[in-house]
Amino acid sequence: MRILAVGAHPDDIEILCAGTLAACKARGDDVVMAVATDGRMGHKEILPPELSEVRRREQEASCKILGAELIWLGIRDEYVFDNEAARNIFIDLYRRAKPDFVITHWNGCYHPDHRGVEKLMWDAGFVSSVKHIETALPYHPAVTPFFHMEPLAGVDFIPTEYVDISPYIETKKRMLECHQSQLKWLKDHDGIDIVEFMTTVARFRGIQAGVKYAEGYRRVQTWPRGTPQRLLP
Numbered sequence: 001m002r003i004l005a006v007g008a009h010p011d012d013i014e015i016l017c018a019g020t021l022a023a024c025k026a027r028g029d030d031v032v033m034a035v036a037t038d039g040r041m042g043h044k045e046i047l048p049p050e051l052s053e054v055r056r057r058e059q060e061a062s063c064k065i066l067g068a069e070l071i072w073l074g075i076r077d078e079y080v081f082d083n084e085a086a087r088n089i090f091i092d093l094y095r096r097a098k099p100d101f102v103i104t105h106w107n108g109c110y111h112p113d114h115r116g117v118e119k120l121m122w123d124a125g126f127v128s129s130v131k132h133i134e135t136a137l138p139y140h141p142a143v144t145p146f147f148h149m150e151p152l153a154g155v156d157f158i159p160t161e162y163v164d165i166s167p168y169i170e171t172k173k174r175m176l177e178c179h180q181s182q183l184k185w186l187k188d189h190d191g192i193d194i195v196e197f198m199t200t201v202a203r204f205r206g207i208q209a210g211v212k213y214a215e216g217y218r219r220v221q222t223w224p225r226g227t228p229q230r231l232l233p
């Protein structure tokens with residue numbers, strides 16, 4: 001299968017679903033990691049143009065660990081919202097990646113960019129299948145099954161499916177550790193150890209699922225996105 005994971009910012013995928021992506025790779029899937037924004041606002045001292053370059057390199061390093069293709073959409077950080085130009089970007093994301101299912105943010109997440117990505121992914125997932133909607137790429141004749149990954153710290157989110165990521169927790173950590181600009185900044189300015197934060201949530205979901213470490217998801221079930229089989233590893 002081909003899996004498309006979409007995060008609003010560089011490091012979101014690593015925090016929220018990289019263990020599952022590693023499990024997908026292990027079973028032979030192709031994985032595409034798409035990052036919507038350039039992450040340029042994610043620091044108090046490094047200026048935006050320089051930071052966007054740093055964060056792209058960090059994201060490339062993380063994708064390399066997994067052997068995933070990176071699609072960098074480059075939307076200005078903090079400005080992801082639904083308009084015609086943005087919708088076309090996300091339509092072409094589907095048309096380029098041709099996924100069998102997608103994983104993206106939950107629509108109850110705290111950050112406006114996360115909710116913007118969710119809405120654009122949900123809407124473009126249908127429109128990309130419409131033949132006479134013309135964009136840069138030819139249409140992708142499928143309405144793709146859709147999973148929400150959990151929000152930061154899992155607040156208010158009840159998973160309907162779990163993925164055992166115990167064999168992949170070290171890979172997930174190494175991918176997250178590629179985002180050094182964020183690790184250091186979060187520690188210095190907010191006192192947050194984001195690797196510990198991620199590991200704690202994975203352990204909490206693991207307890208719920210009866211394994212050491214897990215990630216939780218909700219599948220969005222609307223016609224015509226249904227399938228009879230489990231898609232997650």
Ligand SMILES: [Zn+2]
Nearest residue numbers: 008009012111
């Ligand atoms: Zn984010």
